[in-house]
Amino acid sequence: MAARAAKAKGPVLPPASAYFIEERHDRTERHTLSVMVDNEPGVLARVIGLFSGRGYNIDSLTVSETEHARHLSRITIVTTGTPAVIEQIKAQLGRMVPVHSVHDLTAEGTPIERELALVKIGNRGSERVEALRLADAFHAEVVDATVDHFVFGLSGTTDKIEQFIAIMAPLGLIEVCRTGIAALSRQGAPA
Amino acid sequence: MEKQMTGAQMVVQALIDQGVEHIFGYPGGAVLPIYDEIIQQDRVEHILVRHEQGAGHAAEGYARSTGKPGVVLVTSGPGATNMVTPLTDALMDSIPLVCFTGQVPTHLIGNDAFQEADTVGITRPATKHNWLVRDVNDLARTIHEAFYVAMHGRPGPVLVDIPKDVQFATGTYIGPGEVRHRSYHPRTKGDPVAIRTAVEMIARAKRPVFYTGGGVVNSGPHAAQLLRELARLTGYPVTSTLMGLGAFPASDPHWLGMLGMHGTFEANNVMHDCDLMVAIGARFDDRITGRVNAFSPGSKKIQIDIDPSSINKNVRVDLGIVGDVGEVLEDLLIVWKAEKPKIDKAALKAWWEQIDRWRARRSLAYRPNRDVIMPQFAIERLFAATRDRDTYITTEVGQHQMWAAQFYRFEEPNRWMTSGGLGTMGYGLPAAVGVQVAHRDSLVIDIAGDASVLMTMQEMSTAVQHDLPIKIFILNNQYMGMVRQWQELLHGNRLSHSYMDSLPDFVKLADAYGCVGIRAEKPGELDDAIAEMIEVKRPVLFDCRVAALANCFPMIPSGKAHNEMLLGEEVTPEEIGAAIGAAGKVLV
Numbered sequence: 001m002a003a004r005a006a007k008a009k010g011p012v013l014p015p016a017s018a019y020f021i022e023e024r025h026d027r028t029e030r031h032t033l034s035v036m037v038d039n040e041p042g043v044l045a046r047v048i049g050l051f052s053g054r055g056y057n058i059d060s061l062t063v064s065e066t067e068h069a070r071h072l073s074r075i076t077i078v079t080t081g082t083p084a085v086i087e088q089i090k091a092q093l094g095r096m097v098p099v100h101s102v103h104d105l106t107a108e109g110t111p112i113e114r115e116l117a118l119v120k121i122g123n124r125g126s127e128r129v130e131a132l133r134l135a136d137a138f139h140a141e142v143v144d145a146t147v148d149h150f151v152f153g154l155s156g157t158t159d160k161i162e163q164f165i166a167i168m169a170p171l172g173l174i175e176v177c178r179t180g181i182a183a184l185s186r187q188g189a190p191a
Numbered sequence: 192m193e194k195q196m197t198g199a200q201m202v203v204q205a206l207i208d209q210g211v212e213h214i215f216g217y218p219g220g221a222v223l224p225i226y227d228e229i230i231q232q233d234r235v236e237h238i239l240v241r242h243e244q245g246a247g248h249a250a251e252g253y254a255r256s257t258g259k260p261g262v263v264l265v266t267s268g269p270g271a272t273n274m275v276t277p278l279t280d281a282l283m284d285s286i287p288l289v290c291f292t293g294q295v296p297t298h299l300i301g302n303d304a305f306q307e308a309d310t311v312g313i314t315r316p317a318t319k320h321n322w323l324v325r326d327v328n329d330l331a332r333t334i335h336e337a338f339y340v341a342m343h344g345r346p347g348p349v350l351v352d353i354p355k356d357v358q359f360a361t362g363t364y365i366g367p368g369e370v371r372h373r374s375y376h377p378r379t380k381g382d383p384v385a386i387r388t389a390v391e392m393i394a395r396a397k398r399p400v401f402y403t404g405g406g407v408v409n410s411g412p413h414a415a416q417l418l419r420e421l422a423r424l425t426g427y428p429v430t431s432t433l434m435g436l437g438a439f440p441a442s443d444p445h446w447l448g449m450l451g452m453h454g455t456f457e458a459n460n461v462m463h464d465c466d467l468m469v470a471i472g473a474r475f476d477d478r479i480t481g482r483v484n485a486f487s488p489g490s491k492k493i494q495i496d497i498d499p500s501s502i503n504k505n506v507r508v509d510l511g512i513v514g515d516v517g518e519v520l521e522d523l524l525i526v527w528k529a530e531k532p533k534i535d536k537a538a539l540k541a542w543w544e545q546i547d548r549w550r551a552r553r554s555l556a557y558r559p560n561r562d563v564i565m566p567q568f569a570i571e572r573l574f575a576a577t578r579d580r581d582t583y584i585t586t587e588v589g590q591h592q593m594w595a596a597q598f599y600r601f602e603e604p605n606r607w608m609t610s611g612g613l614g615t616m617g618y619g620l621p622a623a624v625g626v627q628v629a630h631r632d633s634l635v636i637d638i639a640g641d642a643s644v645l646m647t648m649q650e651m652s653t654a655v656q657h658d659l660p661i662k663i664f665i666l667n668n669q670y671m672g673m674v675r676q677w678q679e680l681l682h683g684n685r686l687s688h689s690y691m692d693s694l695p696d697f698v699k700l701a702d703a704y705g706c707v708g709i710r711a712e713k714p715g716e717l718d719d720a721i722a723e724m725i726e727v728k729r730p731v732l733f734d735c736r737v738a739a740l741a742n743c744f745p746m747i748p749s750g751k752a753h754n755e756m757l758l759g760e761e762v763t764p765e766e767i768g769a770a771i772g773a774a775g776k777v778l779v
Contacts, residue, residue: 016681017750038374041323046315053316084503091500097320097340100374 026082030059031106032113032183033090038098039065039073046096047075056081056089060115060180072100076183105185112186116179117161122149123172131171138164149174193365198327198358199224202291205334207234208367211262213253213628214238215246219266220306221293224358226264238628238657241649243270245621247277248647251286252622255608256583257629258411260287260341267293268306271313271352276615278317281348283612284434285409287341288348289334290318296356297325310352319347325354327362335370344377345498346409377497381514386522388510389469389493394532396467396491398542399427402450405434405611406472406496406516408604414517415439415604418471420524426539428546430458432473433596434611441600447546448555451479452747453593456554456756457546459745462487463753464545470494472516475505476612485752495519554745554758555597564714566591566666566737570598570638573664576721581633583626585609587619587643590672590743595638617646620663624650627659634662634725641667642691651704654730662724664733668741669694676742697734706730 037043044063051058060078065071079089086104093102105111119140121131124147131150135142140154154164158181165176196204202225206214215238218226229237240246243265250261261281265274271292281288295304311323320340322333330353337349393399401422407414415438422429422445429439430447439446448455450462462468468490473479475494480486483506492508494501495516502511512519557567584599585608586592592609601607608626610618619637627635637644644665654661674689701708707727711720717735724731744759 015683042311042315045312049316084507088500088504091502091504095344095377095498095500097375 026084028080028082029086029106030078030080031086031104032111032181033077033079033093034103034105034111034183034185035075035077035093036100037073037075037096038100039071040098043073043098044075046098047077047093050092050096051077051079051089054088054092056085062180062182076181078181103185105183108185109187111183113157113181113183114155115158115161115181116153116155117165118143118177119152119154119165119168120149120174120176121152121168121172122174124148127171131168134164134167134171140164193363195361196364197224197361198324198330198353199228201327201330201362201364202334202353202358203228203232203235204364205331205367206262209260209335209338211235211260214262214264215240215249215253215625215628216264217241217243217246217266217270219268219270219293221267221295221355222264222270222291222353222358223293224355225291225293225353229264237264238624238653240621240624240653242647243273244276244617245624245647245650245653247274247288247290248280248615248618248621249625249628249650249653250288250290251277251281251284251618252585252608252625253629254281254286254288254625255408255622256605256626258605260289260338261625263288263290265290265292266306267295267310268308270306271308271310274350275314275317276613278314278348278350280610280613280615280618282317282319284610285346285405286348287346289337289341290348290350292350292352293358294323294352294354297354298356300354310350314350317348318350319345321350321352323352323354324357327357327360330357330362331364331366332370335365335367336372338367339370339372340375343375345406345501378499378513379497379515379518381495381512381519381522383522385510385512386519387526389512389523390526390530390532392467392491392493392510393425393427393469393527394534396427396465397535397538398461398464398466398545399425399469399539400447400461400465400467401427401429401469401471402431402462402473403429403435403438403471404432404473407431407435407438408472410472410497410515410517412604414472414515414520417517417520417524419443421520421527424524424527425534428461428543430454430461432476432479432611433609435473436596436607437601437604440602442602449596450753451476452481453597453743453745454747455597456552456745456758457549459747459753459756460549461546465490468492470496470508471520472496474498474501477505480506481747482750482752487753552758554756557741557744557759560738561714563738564711564717564735566594566668566741567598568714569664569666569717569735569737570594572717573636573638573721574599576718576725577634577636580725581630582606583608583623583630583633583635585619585622585626585635585637587637587639587646588614588616588673589640589643590668590676590741591638591640591643591666593673593743594666599638616640616643618643620644620647620661621650621653623661623663624653624657624659627654627661628657635660636662636664639663639665640672641665641669641694641697642671645695648700651701651706651730651732655705660728660730662731662733664724665697665735666737667694667697667734668737668739670739672741673743679742680746680748697732701730701732704730704732706732708732708734710734710736712736
């Protein structure tokens with residue numbers, strides 16, 4: 001059937017596209033968004049699907065029902081993007097059917113942000129003493145201990161947790177679990 | 192109104208209470224209880240399709256031509272997955288659909304049961320919202336909520352997944368009046384301060400344009416009337432996207448024709464050179480803007496849209512107004528009439544003179560041919576034969592769709608049904624079925640291509656069964672014309688798999704389906720054949736043999752701005768290929 005498909009004539013042209021493909025290098029910003037949603041099945045999948053489907057970043061995400069009587073959950077998302085992308089993310093979240101409100105805590109003022117980390121250390125001897133001393137300095141709590149390991153519990157800003165983990169790294173760090181950021185605005189009114 | 196009934200009875204009762212007269216569907220194991228209720232009543236008429244995708248597109252055509260939601264009923268598993276394309280299509284083009292899917296019984300969900308699929312999971316990104324109803328007492332509220340969500344704000348498709356045990360279970364039915372949505376209350380009224388600012392900006396403009404889209408049609412016939420009034424009061428030019436055709440009459444002197452990749456030379460140059468662009472229910476799609484950083488560089492931009500996420504998404508605007516197009520235009524006209532702002536008549540006159548120079552390039556011109564039917568000519572003759580009738584046009588996707596948009600001149604909204612955003616080949620034939628169901632006595636024509644029409648050809652059987660005299664006007668060039676055009680222009684004329692070998696004999700095929708087949712091969716036969724098609728009160732497959740290698744012009748080539756259009760009469764394919772070849776270096 002090749003007869004119908006005319007062979008190319010003349011010089012062979014490179015393939016092109018009718019889409020304009022542009023690389024953008026705008027500066028990016030990190031924003032913490034607080035989203036109140038109906039606590040219904042699939043709501044988290046909707047939010048995550050929005051981010052993955054439209055190519056937005058999720059740096060951190062936490063979710064839990066915060067108002068039991070009204071079955072409302074608060075989703076806290078830390079995301080990175082250009083100012084235009086951040087605006088678009090907020091608009092896209094805001095138009096979702098089960099979303100009650102979207103607040104950009106970063107744009108509304110410096111939010112209070114906390115993370116909880118569990119940090120497991122395995123060591124003996126002087127390293128063990130040093131780990132315990134540093135944990136004390138960071139006000140980390142000893143959640144569990146055996147003769148050759150500790151599990152420290154630590155809450156604080158992301159920076160503080162990063163720093164603690166970095167310090168523990170040479171002292172027999174085994175594994176880390178972090179909750180992601182919980183955040184509230186400083187204003188009196190609810191977000 | 193609270194009543195005890197089964198879940199299946201609730202579905203039918205809710206349809207009746209929502210004023211639904213027609214639904215499109217296909218039965219299967221997981222929806223049999225609902226089908227058992229459907230046959231025992233005559234308030235809601237069920238149209239049996241031949242493939243679930245057909246039901247979806249038929250419902251889209253129904254919705255688009257009536258302004259009412261289209262309703263679909265299909266079974267679980269493959270029934271639901273076959274609906275993914277029409278749901279996505281409706282999402283892209285903002286068409287209100289309510290789709291009911293059967294689901295395996297709740298205790299089997301997650302067990303890989305027969306005909307089980309994670310329907311809400313699969314259709315989550317394909318719908319505006321969806322629900323899996325696990326408790327029969329939630330069913331009535333969910334259905335009423337589904338209709339509310341489909342129709343309010345930016346319209347779109349929704350889906351309600353109903354397990355079979357919920358259809359059998361008995362519970363309490365509540366009516367639509369008792370449902371208020373917890374969270375979804377989109378804004379429809381525009382900000383009055385912004386509207387006042389818009390009036391000032393519109394009055395001050397020297398080179399203005401109204402760039403209108405499907406949002407005007409979705410807002411209702413009233414919005415289209417307001418747009419006409421605005422154009423009359425200001426004397427400003429109007430262009431429209433593919434989706435917005437008909438909202439503004441093509442016979443009006445202010446009409447510039449469609450804009451975008453295959454829009455008119457005058458519309459695109461107006462967009463490029465204007466100093467004020469008022470986007471009304473249009474979303475700056477990439478087929479409209481061409482190269483974004485060269486898009487209308489010198490203009491202030493106002494955008495009116497019901498969806499806040501449409502504003503500033505692709506193109507930064509100076510003034511965004513969130514609201515329903517009809518309500519915003521109404522408020523804007525009240526301010527305009529109260530303030531009677533002075534517009535710069537001299538500047539406007541100069542602007543129209545410039546526009547007339549662009550119009551004089553006759554960008555839609557094509558070389559007439561005595562021996563072969565030119566596709567543009569076929570649509571011109573079709574338009575001439577049907578313009579004074581009560582006509583609805585649907586299309587498939589491809590060259591024929593663009594020629595229909597260019598050469599069929601619409602005067603009223605809701606008369607033009609096409610797949611714009613998703614570009615779904617196979618849309619037009621089932622959409623025509625849906626339109627004809629809603630408008631039994633009207634003339635409904637699907638302007639089709641030979642490749643597209645084969646994708647949903649089986650729905651001819653639906654048309655025959657339900658006595659729907661749709662006319663399928665196939666511009667048969669024996670190619671996937673638009674694919675071939677792109678290969679010609681963008682891929683060195685290497686025609687990889689864009690031909691249609693072994694096409695069926697459409698006239699014999701029509702006969703096999705029990706409808707009427709007509710063929711036209713010469714320009715001289717066309718008018719009589721079209722007249723015959725219109726006169727036949729049965730479904731028709733019209734095989735219109737057109738020039739095989741015609742291309743769709745004018746065209747904004749890749750990576751180019753609106754003022755760099757190529758006109759079909761003035762360039763050779765080699766020149767176009769070369770023009771794109773250079774730009775192609777920065778493209779993938």
